Amino acid sequence: MARSRLTPEREGELYAAVLDLLGEVGYEALTMDAVAARTRSSKATLYRQWGSKAELVVKALRHNKPMELGEIDTGSLRGDFRAALRRTDDCEMEKSSALMRGLGQAVHSNPDLLQALRELMIEPELTGLGLMIRRAVDRGEVRPDNPALSYVPHMMIGAFAARELVDGRAVDQAFLTDYAEAVVFPALGV
Amino acid sequence: MARSRLTPEREGELYAAVLDLLGEVGYEALTMDAVAARTRSSKATLYRQWGSKAELVVKALRHNKPMELGEIDTGSLRGDFRAALRRTDDCEMEKSSALMRGLGQAVHSNPDLLQALRELMIEPELTGLGLMIRRAVDRGEVRPDNPALSYVPHMMIGAFAARELVDGRAVDQAFLTDYAEAVVFPALGV
Numbered sequence: 001m002a003r004s005r006l007t008p009e010r011e012g013e014l015y016a017a018v019l020d021l022l023g024e025v026g027y028e029a030l031t032m033d034a035v036a037a038r039t040r041s042s043k044a045t046l047y048r049q050w051g052s053k054a055e056l057v058v059k060a061l062r063h064n065k066p067m068e069l070g071e072i073d074t075g076s077l078r079g080d081f082r083a084a085l086r087r088t089d090d091c092e093m094e095k096s097s098a099l100m101r102g103l104g105q106a107v108h109s110n111p112d113l114l115q116a117l118r119e120l121m122i123e124p125e126l127t128g129l130g131l132m133i134r135r136a137v138d139r140g141e142v143r144p145d146n147p148a149l150s151y152v153p154h155m156m157i158g159a160f161a162a163r164e165l166v167d168g169r170a171v172d173q174a175f176l177t178d179y180a181e182a183v184v185f186p187a188l189g190v
Numbered sequence: 191m192a193r194s195r196l197t198p199e200r201e202g203e204l205y206a207a208v209l210d211l212l213g214e215v216g217y218e219a220l221t222m223d224a225v226a227a228r229t230r231s232s233k234a235t236l237y238r239q240w241g242s243k244a245e246l247v248v249k250a251l252r253h254n255k256p257m258e259l260g261e262i263d264t265g266s267l268r269g270d271f272r273a274a275l276r277r278t279d280d281c282e283m284e285k286s287s288a289l290m291r292g293l294g295q296a297v298h299s300n301p302d303l304l305q306a307l308r309e310l311m312i313e314p315e316l317t318g319l320g321l322m323i324r325r326a327v328d329r330g331e332v333r334p335d336n337p338a339l340s341y342v343p344h345m346m347i348g349a350f351a352a353r354e355l356v357d358g359r360a361v362d363q364a365f366l367t368d369y370a371e372a373v374v375f376p377a378l379g380v
Contacts, residue, residue: 146372147368
């Protein structure tokens with residue numbers, strides 16, 4: 001059977017409804033039935049298009065970021081970082097922080113969710129970040145033997161995790177910009 | 191009634207038994223009854239001494255670190271970092287990483303555990319880290335207006351969180367030493 005295609009508008013509507021439901025009831029209580037009812041679609045369509053609840057939820061989260069990190073190429077590392085931050089405004093960032101906190105709990109009992117998060121969100125972002133850093137090295141902005149090169153993901157993940165844990169609030173563009181200027185660029189010698 | 195005192199040896203035995211039990215059954219299933227049975231003590235003694243399961247568990251975890259971060263003072267920031275790392279050997283670090291992962295799940299449904307972790311482990315470590323950094327500034331090792339000064343906790347938490355998430359393994363002394371040399375000291379201009 002031919003795989004029917006949704007229009008991009010319809011896909012966006014479905015993703016928005018999934019994120020609304022996720023915020024309302026959480027991952028565990030979110031069912032494909034509820035998504036089907038909320039979006040007036042059939043469960044068969046949902047499973048045909050996404051395969052599993054985990055995939056649907058992670059793709060809905062990813063849909064918030066209109067541009068892949070790897071597609072950004074402004075010509076300088078600082079410019080690439082700023083463009084990466086501009087992908088998500090503060091309001092979206094706070095909403096997705098709240099959703100990610102909820103998923104952080106759910107991954108413990110849902111290995112397929114952890115796998116979907118890794119494959120569809122974490123790995124593509126890490127690959128994109130790696131390309132961004134690689135271009136900075138190729139341009140001569142960062143020395144190829146700088147020991148901080150392999151730790152950029154660790155620095156950035158620390159910004160997100162510690163902002164919650166130490167400061168008790170979600171990251172925003174101002175914080176991430178300041179952190180990059182204070183920590184990431186100096187460590188890279190930029 | 192006078193608060194009876196345990197000898198340090200007996201206290202150490204109790205903490206070791208609590209950590210064994212925690213590793214075996216996890217936080218949710220760990221009961222004061224089980225601790226009492228395992229350690230041949232009475233539940234009344236346990237509650238008199240620790241007040242709650244959350245406090246007992248967190249103090250047992252903290253007991254692994256024989257020296258408070260704030261007590262370290264070697265005369266240089268690099269020396270202080272190394273002394274802080276030497277508090278826990280790699281084997282202990284891996285064991286406590288595994289226990290902390292388990293607690294990371296349990297905090298979601300146990301707000302008193304989160305509070306005990308914050309009050310008895312996270313805040314004292316952050317305070318100790320703050321003192322260590324402050325002394326480095328006073329000695330002239332770090333410029334007082336260095337913008338990375340307020341981000342040392344974020345850098346360190348990133349090392350722990352991302353080591354699990356990106357590299358899929360627990361931190362050890364070699365990794366933390368390399369990370370400090372590659373990221374923390376350069377960002378601080380040391």
